[in-house]
Amino acid sequence: MSMNTQGRPTGTGTTGFAAAGSSLLPSEPLLFEIGDTEHSGVDLPDVEIGGDYLAGCERQSPIDLAGLTEPEALRHYVRLSRLNYSIDSGMYPLGSCTMKHNPRLNEKTARLPGFADIHPLAPVSTVQGALALMDELAHWLMTLTNTAAVALTPKAGAHGEMCGMMAIRAAQDAAGEGHRKVVLVPESAHGTNPATAAALGYAVRSIPARDDGTVDVEAVKAALGPDVAAIMLTNPNTCGLFEPEVIEIAAAVHAAGAFFYCDGANFNAIMGVVRPGDLGIDAMHINLHKTFSTPHGGGGPGAGPVVLSAALAPFAPVPFVRKGELVEHAEGTHLGRITAFHGQMGMYVRALTYMMSHGGDGLAQAAKDAVLNANYVRARLGQVFSVPFPGQPVMHEALFDDSFLAGTGVSTLDFAKAMIDEGFHPMTMYFPLVVHGAMLIEPTESESKQTLDTFCDTMLGLAHDAKAGNAARFTAAPTRAPRRRLDETRAARSPVLKWERPAELPQAAE
Amino acid sequence: MRYLPHSDHERADMLSVIGVKTTADLFARVPKSALLTESVDLPGHSPEFLVEAHMQALAGRNHAAGDGPFFIGAGAYRHHVPASVDHLIQRSEWLTAYTPYQPEVSQGTLQMLFEFQTQVASLTGMDVANASMYDGSTATAEAVLMARRLTRRNRIVLSGGLHPHYRDVVRTYVGDGPDLVCLKASPEGQGDILNRIDAETAAIVVQTPDFYGHLRNLRAAADAAHAAGALLIVVVTEVVSLGLIEAPGALGADIVVCEGQSLGNALNYGGPYVGLMATRKEFIRQMPGRLCGETVDADGQRGFVLTLSTREQHIRREKATSNICTNAGLCALAFSIHLSLLGEAGLRKLARLNHANAVGLAQALSGVPGIRLLNRSFFNEMTIDVGQPAAPVIERLAARGILAGVPVSRLEPGDGHVGSLIVLAATELTTKADIAALTEALEEALQ
Numbered sequence: 042m043s044m045n046t047q048g049r050p051t052g053t054g055t056t057g058f059a060a061a062g063s064s065l066l067p068s069e070p071l072l073f074e075i076g077d078t079e080h081s082g083v084d085l086p087d088v089e090i091g092g093d094y095l096a097g098c099e100r101q102s103p104i105d106l107a108g109l110t111e112p113e114a115l116r117h118y119v120r121l122s123r124l125n126y127s128i129d130s131g132m133y134p135l136g137s138c139t140m141k142h143n144p145r146l147n148e149k150t151a152r153l154p155g156f157a158d159i160h161p162l163a164p165v166s167t168v169q170g171a172l173a174l175m176d177e178l179a180h181w182l183m184t185l186t187n188t189a190a191v192a193l194t195p196k197a198g199a200h201g202e203m204c205g206m207m208a209i210r211a212a213q214d215a216a217g218e219g220h221r222k223v224v225l226v227p228e229s230a231h232g233t234n235p236a237t238a239a240a241l242g243y244a245v246r247s248i249p250a251r252d253d254g255t256v257d258v259e260a261v262k263a264a265l266g267p268d269v270a271a272i273m274l275t276n277p278n279t280c281g282l283f284e285p286e287v288i289e290i291a292a293a294v295h296a297a298g299a300f301f302y303c304d305g306a307n308f309n310a311i312m313g314v315v316r317p318g319d320l321g322i323d324a325m326h327i328n329l330h331k332t333f334s335t336p337h338g339g340g341g342p343g344a345g346p347v348v349l350s351a352a353l354a355p356f357a358p359v360p361f362v363r364k365g366e367l368v369e370h371a372e373g374t375h376l377g378r379i380t381a382f383h384g385q386m387g388m389y390v391r392a393l394t395y396m397m398s399h400g401g402d403g404l405a406q407a408a409k410d411a412v413l414n415a416n417y418v419r420a421r422l423g424q425v426f427s428v429p430f431p432g433q434p435v436m437h438e439a440l441f442d443d444s445f446l447a448g449t450g451v452s453t454l455d456f457a458k459a460m461i462d463e464g465f466h467p468m469t470m471y472f473p474l475v476v477h478g479a480m481l482i483e484p485t486e487s488e489s490k491q492t493l494d495t496f497c498d499t500m501l502g503l504a505h506d507a508k509a510g511n512a513a514r515f516t517a518a519p520t521r522a523p524r525r526r527l528d529e530t531r532a533a534r535s536p537v538l539k540w541e542r543p544a545e546l547p548q549a550a551e
Numbered sequence: 552m553r554y555l556p557h558s559d560h561e562r563a564d565m566l567s568v569i570g571v572k573t574t575a576d577l578f579a580r581v582p583k584s585a586l587l588t589e590s591v592d593l594p595g596h597s598p599e600f601l602v603e604a605h606m607q608a609l610a611g612r613n614h615a616a617g618d619g620p621f622f623i624g625a626g627a628y629r630h631h632v633p634a635s636v637d638h639l640i641q642r643s644e645w646l647t648a649y650t651p652y653q654p655e656v657s658q659g660t661l662q663m664l665f666e667f668q669t670q671v672a673s674l675t676g677m678d679v680a681n682a683s684m685y686d687g688s689t690a691t692a693e694a695v696l697m698a699r700r701l702t703r704r705n706r707i708v709l710s711g712g713l714h715p716h717y718r719d720v721v722r723t724y725v726g727d728g729p730d731l732v733c734l735k736a737s738p739e740g741q742g743d744i745l746n747r748i749d750a751e752t753a754a755i756v757v758q759t760p761d762f763y764g765h766l767r768n769l770r771a772a773a774d775a776a777h778a779a780g781a782l783l784i785v786v787v788t789e790v791v792s793l794g795l796i797e798a799p800g801a802l803g804a805d806i807v808v809c810e811g812q813s814l815g816n817a818l819n820y821g822g823p824y825v826g827l828m829a830t831r832k833e834f835i836r837q838m839p840g841r842l843c844g845e846t847v848d849a850d851g852q853r854g855f856v857l858t859l860s861t862r863e864q865h866i867r868r869e870k871a872t873s874n875i876c877t878n879a880g881l882c883a884l885a886f887s888i889h890l891s892l893l894g895e896a897g898l899r900k901l902a903r904l905n906h907a908n909a910v911g912l913a914q915a916l917s918g919v920p921g922i923r924l925l926n927r928s929f930f931n932e933m934t935i936d937v938g939q940p941a942a943p944v945i946e947r948l949a950a951r952g953i954l955a956g957v958p959v960s961r962l963e964p965g966d967g968h969v970g971s972l973i974v975l976a977a978t979e980l981t982t983k984a985d986i987a988a989l990t991e992a993l994e995e996a997l998q
Contacts, residue, residue, distance in 0.1 A: 068852070069662065071662065071665070071666060072666045072669075072891055073666070073669065076891065076894060077894075078894060078895035078896060079894070079895075079896055080894055080896070081892070081893060081894045081896045081897035081900075082633065082635075082891070082892035082893070082894070082897070083633060083892055083893055083897045083901070085897060085900040085901055085904055085979070086900070086904065087900065087903075088900075088903055088904050088907040089907065090903060090906055090907045090910055091907070091910050091911070091914070092910050092913075092914070094906075094909075094910060094913070094926070094927070094928050094929050095766065095795070095796070095906075095928060095930075096766045096768075096927065096928035098759075098766040098768075098796050098797055098928070099795065099796065099797065100793070100794070100795055100796055100797045100798060101797060101801070102676055102797060102798050102800075102801040104673060104674065104793075104794065104798075104895045104898065104899070105673050105895065106670060106673055106674065106890060106893070106894055106895040106898060107891065107894060107895075108891065108892070108893060108894010108895060108896055108897055109891050109892060109894065111633070111635055111892065114635060114639075114888065114891055114892050115635055115639070117891070118639045118642075118645075118663075118888055119639070119642065121658075121659040121662055121663055122639075122642045122644035122645050122659050123644060123659065124656075124657075124658035124659040124662070125644040125645070125648045125651075125656065125657055125658070125659035125660055126644075126648060126649075126653070126656035126657065127643045127644045127645075127646070127647040127648045128643075128647040128648075128649075129643030129644075129646075129647045130643060130644065133649055135649060138649060140649055142554055143646065143647050144554060146599050146602060146603060148641060148646075149603070150602075150603060150606040150607075150610075151819075152637075152817075153606060153607060153610040154610070154615040154617060154618075155607075155609070155610025155611055155612070155613040155615055156606075156609075156610050156613070156819070156820065157817040157818065157819055158615040158616045158617050158629070158817060158818055159613045159614070159615055159616065159818060159819075159820045160616055160621075160623045160627055160629070160818050160820070160954070161627055161818070161820050161821030161822075162623055162625050162626075162627070162957045162961065162962075163614065163616075163623060163949075163954055164945055164946055164949040164954070166946065166949060166950075167613065167614035167949050167954065168613045168614070168820065169612045169613070170608075170609040170610055170611065170612030170613040171609075171613055171820050173609055173612065174609050177609075181593060184591055184592060184593055185591060185593070196685035196686065196689065196822065196823070197685060197875075197876070197877045198876070198877075199864070199874045199875055199876045199877070200685060200689070200875075202874065203874060207723070231865075232863075232864040232865040232866070232867070232868045232871070232876070233864050233865075233874050233876050235864075235868040235869035236864035236867070236868055236869060236871040236873070236874035237874040238869065239868075239869035239870070239871070239874075240696075240873065240874050245868075245869045282580065283578070283580045283581050285580050285581075285582065287582070287585075288582055288584070288585065311581075313587070313590070313591050314578065314581075314586065314587060315578075315581055315585050315586060315587065316585075316587065316591070319584075319585050320585055336646045336647055336881065337647065337648065337649050337650065337880075338640075338645070338646060338648070338880045338881025338882075338884070339645060339648040339649070339650070339651065339657075339659075339660035339663075339880035339881060339884065340649075340650040340651065340660065340682070340841065340877055340878050340880035341650075341683070341685075341823075341877040341878045341879045341880045341881065341882070341883075342685070342822070342823030342824075342825075342877075342879045342880070342881060342882055343877050344823075358723065369961070370964055376723060377719050377720075377722055377723040378688075378716055378719040378720050378723055379689075379720060379723050379724075380685065380686060380688050380689055380716075380720060380822070381626060381686060381687065381688035381714065381716035381717060381720060381810075381821070382626075382627065382688075382716065382820070382821025382822060383820060383821045383822070384821065384822055385822040385823045386819050386820035386821055386822055387817075387819040387820075387822065387823050388822075388823060390606065393606075394602055394606060396593075397594070397597050397602045397605060398553075398554070398596065398597060398599070398602050399552065399554070399596050400593065400594050400595035400596035400597055401590050401591040401592070401593030401594065401595065402590055402595050402596055403552045403554075403555070403595075403596035404591075404593075405587075405590065405591070406552060406555060407552075407554070407555060409574045409577075410555055410557055410562075412574070412577050412578070413557075413562060413565055413566070413569075413574055413577065414565075416565075416569045416571075416577055417565045417568060417569055419569075420568050420569045420570065421568065433579075433580055434569075434571070434576065434577040434578075434579060434580065436577075457653075458655070461653070461655055461656055466649070466653060466656060467653055472865075486554075486555055487554065487555075487556070488556065489556035489557070489561075490556070490557060490561045490564070490565060517849075519655045519656075522655040522656050523655065523656070523658050524654065524655045524658055524848040524852060524854040525655065525848040525849035525850050525852070526655065526848060526849045527654045527655065527846050527847070527848045527849075527854045527855075527856045528846045528847055528848070528849075529654075529846065529856050529858065531846050531847070532844040532845065532846035532856045532858040533844070533858050533859055533860075533861070536835065536842070536844045536858060536859060537844055537845040537846075538665075538668055538679045538680075538835070538842055538843070538844050538845075538858075539665070539668050539669035539672050539679060539680070540665070540666070540669045
């Protein structure tokens with residue numbers, strides 16, 4: 042048995058409480074192994090149907106859906122939930138993901154019947170409060186970014202990218218500039234940026250990063266040309282750095298007749314401190330599920346409103362609220378729909394609740410605390426962890442590479458899995474692609490100094506352990522999670538994507 | 552500020568560890584001209600009770616579906632959601648978990664997604680389903696792009712019974728042109744889509760029950776599409792119908808997309824909802840969105856992971872099948888819990904109850920002078936012709952507290968043939984008293 046710096050035992054075989062099937066870490070059968078097609082957790086009457094309106098379309102094929110009574114369902118989903126890490130149970134140092142606290146007032150307001158129980162096609166005269174809310178949210182987003190318009194409807198950040206790039210394409214088509222078929226994307230960009238550009242038919246031209254992790258305005262100028270439609274630039278960038286030449290980059294892009302799409306995934310670092318409109322951006326999506334605390338929910342639903350400059354405002358998609366009126370059909374230069382109805386209203390309510398709770402002053406303080414926390418983590422870890430771009434403060438996240446692990450036999454992945462055994466969710470790994478074995482840590486403003494100290498102590502202890510030659514505890518990790526490392530190759534090679542009824546288990550087993 | 556843990560004293564301590572004097576020093580790389588010198592022009596922070604009061608006031612200006620007789624459907628349906636669903640999805644471990652990229656600490660979400668995929672495949676009668684999409688309309692657009700990749704053909708034909716918003720989203724995604732054929736609105740259930748398939752056609756898109764409520768003959772559509780080497784994409788906006796209506800997979804569908812809101816999810820003024828996408832096994836690698844698969848861990852225990860991510864943007868970047876990088880996890884959870892509570896027995900009963908109430912509604916409406924019912928077939932939704940502009944009729948009824956349906960002109964403003972049409976739905980929540988109130992109000996409004 043080995044001990045970590047907190048004196049807690051680590052390593053295989055020391056952790057009996059984590060064994061499958063124990064009462065606190067349940068091993069839960071599949072729904073289909075518990076329920077059957079006769080059980081149900083709802084009481085509904087059997088009814089006679091007074092006519093034949095089914096035109097011969099009645100279902101003949103089996104449905105084969107397992108049912109659970111309410112107590113069985115509660116137990117199943119509560120037990121499953123306990124196999125999840127969550128922000129309420131611990132710190133999520135995931136760089137680029139902004140896993141901040143999700144206030145419960147947001148959940149309460151989103152569930153008011155006047156928001157949750159209104160239909161998207163109810164007469165507009167009956168939903169004036171909903172339109173007012175969308176207007177208020179738009180006002181907050183435009184004020185924080187100093188932009189001319191906002192398209193609220195994108196359903197996620199990537200959807201927002203698509204919306205913003207469609208607006209750029211429409212603007213260029215309208216100006217007779219439809220021949221611009223190239224989008225510049227820095228190497229450090231999120232994968233969604235090139236994927237979005239490609240999905241819209243653009244060729245992607247990569248911009249290399251400078252040695253200090255930022256984008257060189259000269260490199261941008263060299264890549265610009267009459268074929269370039271736009272640059273997609275993340276600022277602060279994915280190395281956690283504010284792009285110092287962003288204003289010059291914007292000017293160069295505009296001078297070349299192109300647009301500046303800003304990936305706003307990292308807006309949390311600068312909200313209330315810097316307005317992206319002042320930097321010269323033309324479009325930027327804002328992930329309400331990052332910056333404005335709407336819950337991640339295990340992978341969505343997100344929301345990705347896109348703020349637009351005056352040049353792109355006429356190309357916003359419908360629907361939108363204009364002077365209290367709901368505009369539902371594209372007129373003039375406006376884009377058509379990118380989704381049915383009006384976007385993620387439930388997320389609008391949560392985000393506005395969050396913003397009003399903070400106020401303009403609180404949002405700025407949150408940004409400053411997020412930056413403070415990231416720099417604190419970097420200062421504390423930087424003595425041991427390797428810092429790829431030293432000599433400058435970071436914004437909301439701290440990037441390390443794996444050179445401090447050289448010769449230890451421990452990879453970034455192993456290190457991350459060992460964090461699980463110490464009670465922390467891993468940081469973002471192997472992203473951005475511009476440094477080797479990247480470890481990207483974003484503490485957010487939600488973490489107290491005490492939590493950050495525990496986190497840093499743990500990380501330093503792990504680094505010490507790695508350097509001390511104790512590679513086995515890393516390569517074996519995790520050993521204290523509900524599962525050991527999972528075989529992802531097997532999952533991909535012969536995909537099993539749904540439960541199949543075993544031959545010996547007939548339908549309606551009872 | 553109740554959400555920010557640091558005291559000023561702690562902030563000062565941390566700054567000294569960093570080795571700077573003030574927070575402003577941390578923003579030193581930001582161009583001076585871009586740093587705000589004073590606070591943004593927005594209200595200051597606010598106590599919980601004041602924010603709540605503000606939101607209540609806004610919500611109070613809306614007429615909730617539960618406030619009176621309610622018959623609006625058209626792609627979003629008001630169903631009863633069992634109390635346990637909302638309780639469960641608000642558990643911290645579901646609500647505040649991240650995407651399950653670290654499977655060892657995300658088995659709850661992953662197993663749920665595996666169960667969800669199984670449920671969606673069963674419900675639609677397809678081989679496989681993904682871990683959900685943003686909503687039904689964007690799933691439809693993604694299905695169209697998928698069909699193009701699969702067939703290496705470009706032409707898409709959209710049925711005139713497809714939800715107009717869904718049609719509009721597809722148009723925005725793929726652009727207008729000869730390769731996108733949008734058939735005229737077909738409120739009578741008519742349409743000649745089978746004659747519009749040619750050797751260039753990648754897919755036809757057919758909704759059933761369609762926007763106007765008619766049940767469509769999928770078998771004929773599948774046969775015609777397949778005969779030309781094209782795919783059949785089936786759209787279902789009311790998933791409860793699948794408890795009574797034949798599964799698209801049993802009738803030859805190649806890709807099925809649904810709006811899953813009806814199960815587990817509130818109306819929410821249009822979102823967040825949950826898109827379902829299911830397809831044939833051989834098409835998996837062209838399917839967009841997350842997929843969860845079964846595997847084993849280092850101890851041989853069954854476990855689940857996100858898989859086939861080589862299709863996705865974070866690996867493939869500009870060569871990805873789609874730019875999608877999320878699903879609708881929490882809405883998928885609500886869907887899955889609700890469907891688990893129903894089970895096959897409950898879903899069948901729920902579907903029959905919806906249909907029975909719709910039959911009651913259809914028969915009552917048929918008895919109102921001046922109203923013509925356009926449907927010979929329907930599940931829980933139908934279209935009526937009121938013989939005069941429908942939008943003002945809807946407004947008059949709304950003023951009396953009755954939300955009587957959707958005037959088709961709201962979605963098809965350019966189509967003069969639909970100005971007098973209303974699409975209405977009944978669900979298990981529709982009562983005889985609601986129907987009586989509606990027919991009485993309609994009789995008066997149409998005089």
